[in-house]
Amino acid sequence: MLLIRALIFDFDGLILDTEGPIYHSWLEVYEAHGVALPFELWVKTVGSSNQAFHPQHHLEAQLGRPLAQEVIDRRVDRRVELVLAQPLLPGVAGLVDEARAARLKVGVASSSSRDWVNGHLGRLGLLDRCDCIRCRDDVEHVKPEPDLYLAVIDCLGVPATEAVAIEDSPNGIAAAKRAGLLCVAIPNPITAGLDLGAADLRLGSLAEVTLQQLLDRLSDNP
Ligand SMILES: [Mg+2]
Known part of the structure; x- marks a missing residue:
């Protein structure tokens, strides 16, 4: 016993369930830039930190330029919006x-x-x-x-x-x-x-x- x-x-x-909202908030940014977000890379962050996979740095590397601050801020707001909708x-x-x-x-x-x-x-x-x-x-x-x-x-x-x-x-x-x-x-x-x-x-x-x-x-x- x-x-x-x-x-x-x-x-x-x-x-x-914050994991879905966090993923979808980044997926929307990737899609808006025409870049794929590989799920096998994404899942390294789940339960850990961005050290294993940094979605912003990865996208910036694919684009060859930094993301606009406005895009970064809007992604954070979108994440919050999606998380607050979760029970x-x-x-x-x-x-x-x-x-x-x-x-x-x-x-x-x-x-x-x-x-x-x-x-x-x-x-x-x-x-x-x-x-x-x-x-x-x-x-x-x-x-x-x-x-x-x-x-x-x-x-x-x-x-x-x-x-x-x-x-x-x-x-x-x-x-x-x-x-x-x-x-x-x-x-x-x-x-x-x-x-x-x-x-x-x-x-x-x-x-x-x-x-x-x-x-x-x-x-x-x-
Ligand atoms: Mg967890």
């Missing part, structure tokens, strides 16, 4: 409530900035329901390195073996497993076709299970 004392959620693509992903709020009721700790580990994550969590009513949030501002290396998960379990005072990470991307799953956590994969349309096989369990959505069912399924998949 597993002793689990903490659930640690990824943010982008797991709590909120919380199914089952997230319910699982957070169940975890808190069961006296589990709730954490968030995100490769994005603190402003981005805290801003959206606050808007969605989740900020006060998290015991600890660690973002790229808090660590030297983002996912797939384990730093973010190690920082959250340290903050929560829970050993890695008693924490479950919930992730949507290969980079996030790799980070959780390198930190020694159990990991549940919940793919979204951007990550559904990627290799999520390093996770201990894969579900279609968090709405498919109660907290107890989630823990039972993890126990069944040692």
Whole structure:
């Protein structure tokens, strides 16, 4: 029987489907310039940072000139517009409530900035329901390195073996497993076709299970 004392959620693509909006905001810019945006390059950024693939620098290299500041600003506005239209992903709020009721700790580990994550969590009513949030501002290396998960379990005072990470991307799953956590994969349309096989369990959505069912399924998949 597993002793689990903490659930640690990824943010982008797991709590909120920001991955689709971010991708589509760049795809629109690429299409407007008649340049292809290769999906296999794009997915390197998912769950990590622009260090793996920088969409602006890549497009500028293809064009042989810098993008106009107006284009860059409009892309950021478009991303925000598309993200704000997204609802919380199914089952997230319910699982957070169940975890808190069961006296589990709730954490968030995100490769994005603190402003981005805290801003959206606050808007969605989740900020006060998290015991600890660690973002790229808090660590030297983002996912797939384990730093973010190690920082959250340290903050929560829970050993890695008693924490479950919930992730949507290969980079996030790799980070959780390198930190020694159990990991549940919940793919979204951007990550559904990627290799999520390093996770201990894969579900279609968090709405498919109660907290107890989630823990039972993890126990069944040692
Ligand atoms: Mg993610």
